[in-house]
Structure formats: structure tokens, C-alpha cells
Amino acid sequence: MPKQKATWKETNIAGLVFEPGSSAEYHTGTWRTLRPVHDMEHCTHCMLCWVYCPDSSIIVEDGRWMAFDYDHCKGCGICASVCPAKVKVHEHTGKEGKVIQMVLEQD
Amino acid sequence: MVVSTKMALDGAHAAARAMQQINPDVLAAYPITPQTAIVQTFSQYVADGEVDTEFIAVESEHAAMSACVGAAAAGGRVMTATAANGLALMWEIVYIAASMRLPIVMAVVNRALSAPLNIHCDHSDSMGAREAGWIQLYSETAQEAYDNLIQAVRIAEHPDLLLPVMVMQDGFITGHGLERMEVLEDSAVRDFIGTYKAKYSLLDIDHPITFGAWDMYDYYFEHKRQQTDAMSKAMKVIVDVGEEFGKISGRSYGIFDAYAMDDAELAIIVLSSTAGTARTSVKELRAEGVKIGLLKPRVFRPFPAQEFVDALKGVKAVAVLDRSISFGAMDGAGPLFLEVCAALFAAGLKTKVVNYIYGLGGRDIFPQHFAQVASDLQDITATGKVKSLVSYLGLRE
Ligand code: SF4
């Protein structure tokens, strides 16, 4: 990888990338306008959000939901759409709805 | 020692012969008139075992250039050929080949773009691709088409460049016109081009690499700057390779072919096969005492701006002939004219320059047209006035 912010003389020819898997270093989460928030108490750990997330941004350990990877989550809302578990009062939003809900990124 | 065989070949067969001697790793192509004779002849070489090339018969030109990009990214020496609408169909990938810095060599047999449908020569196809990032060499004859293709391999693969090269010849006029020419020995061609070892290869599994990755506003600009820097280094490489080619063939190549330019007060600039007619006309005009010369550029991309300025110093009036229109440009001028004007203006030269559009869709051009051009240039120098910036030769007015 070239150092961050290489000049045109330093950067790799034609944008070639010499390190496998280096796209993880690219923080696509900076584009997000909506942010998913999660209610751990009511999560059933069904892993549907993990299956559907297009950016592998649901972090799971030992079969249990752990966190969002906000460095790479682009805020598409698919996880919130597929989540089957309901809450009366969401831990973050206070609203009735699903375990994953979307809020404005700046809030 | 130069060892060559005299043969009667048309431009398309001459190009196919060059490709056979180059013996590329991969050739992916789709037939299109008037280029078909190139890939048809080459595929015969493949069938007869005269080359080691992997020939990929694809379903379109878009696929042809895509296959070329893949094969070149894999580290192969790669060639293709096309014309007109085939080149247009390749469009997206033509740019990608250059931006990915893949030294692909493509023979283009110039043909008018549709519509209306026409299979004959003009330069609308390759001129349309002039901003794509390819080096462009234009050939007057079958001999030049053959020689340019061989040199193109060396130019494209030069480590300072890594840019694809298009080698043009005029459809039917050169492509299908039989000509006596010299073919080098296979070994001479192979020694000249050497073997190609790509610096980066998708097949190098010990050094995994990503080609054509996502490139955002934080790096795309830098990569474009690199690309234009490579193009700016191309002229020197083209000249060096042209000189070296002279040693194995007896035919050295530069940026221009200049005829009767030394004391010329008037000049005609024209690309490719029309230069032949122009040369004959200039010879006749010289016999009548007209101080006129001919400048035939061989290189259009990169554009030899400084070289034009140097070549045209002392010339009072210049006629640039274009075999295509840059629709919507100043007065509907042609691309060669516009670039010559820009070069002279930037250098502060006040030379009068006029443009003639000619030969669209294969319309013939004759010596009397050049006589008319010369007479217009004489009027301009006598009166100091340009009556018409852009005129048409051989058009029914
Ligand atoms: S919002 Fe989209 S990207 Fe982010 S975690 Fe949910 S599914 Fe994945």
C-alpha cells in the first residue's frame, strides 16, 4: 500500500493494490447518512442481519450478536428491514418497532 | 545486416504478417470490414501452427477488448484489430485498457462510423478515440502499417510508458490495396521486440495483486496525472524505437514525414494514405515554382505540438486536411486542424492555418484538389485574409 495520501509520483501505477484484503482499510462507513442501532436485551441472536448485511458489518462472537462495525457499515438499513424481533420501547430510540432501527447519522 | 523479402501484400495482410512475426500470447478479436482480413489471416496462422498465440474468438468487440484487458493484466503480450463500429463498441474498455496501463497493441483499419452505414475509409473511428489514452500511429502504406505494428510492441511495453498503442491504416485504400513491400525475417522481428515480462501479473500467485480497484476522489486524480505523465514521455520512446527499427530494416521512423519542407512557404498537413496523393501534387506544384511542402504526421497521440511548431516556422500559410469532423467544434473543423492551431497559438506563431475536410465515407481525393488548396494558400499569403476557415474537398456544393 502506498502511504496515506501519496502524491501522484508516489502512488501505485494504475491504482494497483499489492496487499490482499486491504479493502478493510478503506472506511466505507464514512458515507453513512443513516445509522443502525441495536437493542441487545430483545435480540434473539437469530443472525438474519448477519446473513443479509452486504458489508459484513455485523460482528458476531460465539453465535451471539456483538456489535456493528461502524467503520464499514454503509447504513443501507437491510439489517433493520430483515430483523424479525420486536421491541415495545427500543433501548436507543425509545420507539416501538424492531430490534434494529435506523437513526440519522448526526443524531 | 538487413535481410528482408520483397512481397506483394495489402495492408491487412501486411498487418497480419507483422502479428504472426510478433507471435503474441493472446489475440482476441471480432471480424469487421475492412479489418476482417487481418484476423482471418491471423486465425489461419493459428490453425496452421505458425504462431503460439491463444486466439480468442469473441462475440463482440466489447468482449474482444475485455479479453485483451484480462490477458494483459495476466501478464501476456496481447494484440487485437478492429475498425469503425467495432472500435465504437469497444469504447468503454478502450479507456480501461489505457487507464490500467496495459500495453495492448491494436491494428485499426480506418472506416467511417455509421450512420448512414458506410464501410469505406475515413478517420472518424480512431479520431473519436483520440482522448482514450492510447498512443496513435497513422500509416500511409502497407509497409508503414507493418513497420508501425512491430514498433508499437516496443513502444507500448516500454517501462516508462506501459500504454496501449493503436496503429492505423486507411480502410480499403491501404487495407485492400496490393503493394510491393519488404517483410523482415521472423528472427529479426523477434529479436527486435524481445520477450515481454510484465512487471505485474494476475497470474503471479506469489504476489497477489488487484487490478482495476475502486479509486475514489482521494486517489483517482493522482492516477490520471500519472497516466498523462506517461503519455508525455511517449514521444521520446517513439523516436528512439523508430531509429532503432531503422537499423534492422533500413527504414527509420520519426514523428513526421516531411517532403519539400526546407524552403516551403506553404504547407499541407495530412495523415495516412492521402499523403501519397499529396506528395505527387506537391512535386507537380514545385515544378510550377510553387514553394509548397508536405508534412505527414505519423504520431497523433501524443500530439507533437512542439515538433509542429518547429516544422512550421517560416511557413506563411498552412492547410490541414482532416478526414473526420469534430462535430460542434469551431466551424465544424477537424481534430488535426484544431490541435495544429492550438500548438501554433500556444507558441505565439501567427501562421495562417485553414482546414479542409475531405474523404468522408471513402470519397476520393485527387491532385486537382491539392492544386485548389495550393491556390487558396497563395491567395491567403497575397491578401493576408482567410476567406473560409473550414472548407470541403470533393463535396458537391
Ligand atoms: S445498515 Fe446495512 S451495512 Fe450497516 S449493518 Fe445494517 S445491513 Fe450492514
Ligand code: SF4
Ligand atoms: S436480525 Fe435482529 S434479532 Fe436477529 S440477530 Fe440481528 S438484531 Fe438480533
